[in-house]
Amino acid sequence: MDSIVINGGGALHGEIPIAGAKNACLTLMPATLLSDEPLTLTNAPRLSDIRTMTTLLQSLGAEVTSLQHGQVLAMSSHDINNLTADYDIVRKMRASILVLGPMLARHGHAVVSLPGGCAIGARPVDLHLKGLEALGAELELKDGYVHAQAPGGLKGAVVAFPFVSVGATENVLMAATLAKGTTVLKNAAREPEIVDLAQCLRQMGAQIEGEGTNTITVQGVDSLHGATHPVVVDRIELGTYMLAPAIAGGEVECLGGRLDLVAAFVEKLDEAGISVEETPRGLRVARRNGRVRAVDVTTEPFPGFPTDLQAQMMALLCTAEGTSVLEETIFENRFMHAPELMRMGARIDVQGGTASVSGVERLKGAPVMATDLRASVSLILAGLAAEGETVVSRVYHLDRGYEKVEEKLGACGARIERIKDR
Ligand code: EPZ
Helix, strand or coil: CCCEEEECCCCCEEEEEECCCCCHHHHHHHHHHHCCCCCHHCCCCCHHHHHHHHHHHHHHEEEEEEEHEEEEEEEEECCCCEEEEEEHCCCCHHHHHHHHHHHHHHHCEEEEEECCCCCEECCCHHHHHHHHHHHEEEEEECCCCCEEEEECCEEECCCCCCCHHHHHHHHHHHHHHHCCCEEEEEEECCCCCHHHHHHHHHCCCCCCCCCCEEEEEEEEECCCEEEEEEEEHHHHHHHHHHHHHHCCCEEEEEECCCCHHHHHHHHHHHHCCEEEEEEECEEEECCCCCCCCCEEEEEECCCEEEEHHHHHHHHHHHECCCCEEECCCCCCCHHHHHHHHCCCEEEEEEEEEEEEECCCCCCCEEEECCCCCCHHHHHHHHHHEECEEEEEEHHHHCCCCCCHHHHHCCCCEEEEEEHHHH
């Protein structure tokens, strides 16, 4: 298992290109299952999660060709010959459940392993299943797999989600495009990745209105045709790299960054004393003067402060002047970065879903361990500001969602290198 070594303390200067969104790509790829014509994605990120989704789609008989060093994914599911998504692939990546809705909608049958939990929580998929049942699917759980049938095809319905779920909204939205009649998704997720998916489905001939609001209406059509679609920029990678100059000092321009994708996050950066300005090529970020100020953060569904930036924001607030309170409302166990940050001298008191962070002047480098994707990158950020050497182990978590993090930060002057496992 590779490690990443950071020698902290130096300010950063330069520019960081932001890639296409992992969480958009992971729902756009299964959309190929809705049509027998080719779907091509451009601006795709080069990440291990994308390679896992590629393996899953290929196991179903879809063709997925990675072009231009992985930035273009040319897909076709004309010859699907297997409607079972195996546990040994699904357990590696929960987003695999997103093949269920499309397979069911187009083929009337699907067998998909339940994803199981992950480090940040139990992460059930009951809303996905209830939503598809509302469209007429008959589901049976057996041996850890969902056996789904829709012999006469899916039928449009009103699907009212009891609480916001990104994945359930995506699964039901994709299924609804081929259901007979009208589907209304109520309390739908509003994330930019949902908007991106809806735009891609519309290019494929779907009839969708209201994406980005909490009510999405879909008129089912008989079939969808092919399309070419650019993956939206990754707002979580963007927010992560915006925090690099905030925590280490200096000034960095995040190329491709869009303010509308990170408005709630930028509001908090501004409160903390970080300046963000729009440039013709993206967002330029610098620490205004002196120490960062403490701010309180509560994670919420979009357009609120994203849970996927909570760990990274905590790293910044570990060095702020004053005490910050972070409330994690989306996942039940998303503070595993806290004990690792405390090994670096951070002062954090975790009580259930709330963490109080009393800022310290400087963190101290230490050997720490990555536990999940966003926790691992928060340790990298902390290492940039810490005195001395930080070694982050188990960085396979990191590679799921961040392309060449050491190269992107190294190009801005960070003293960071990857140590390949012997
Ligand atoms: C997506 O996960 C993202 N993953 C997550 O990003 C992100 O943290 C999350 O949305 C929230 O924004 C992808 O898009 C691949 P949810 P998802 O359904 O769809 C509970 C990252 O770091 N829930 O919105 O799984 C669930 O347990 C990852 O890139 C149910 O109870 O999130 C959670 O507590 C981490 N039943 C809450 O709802 C369900 O059927 C929100 O989950 C579905 C979800």
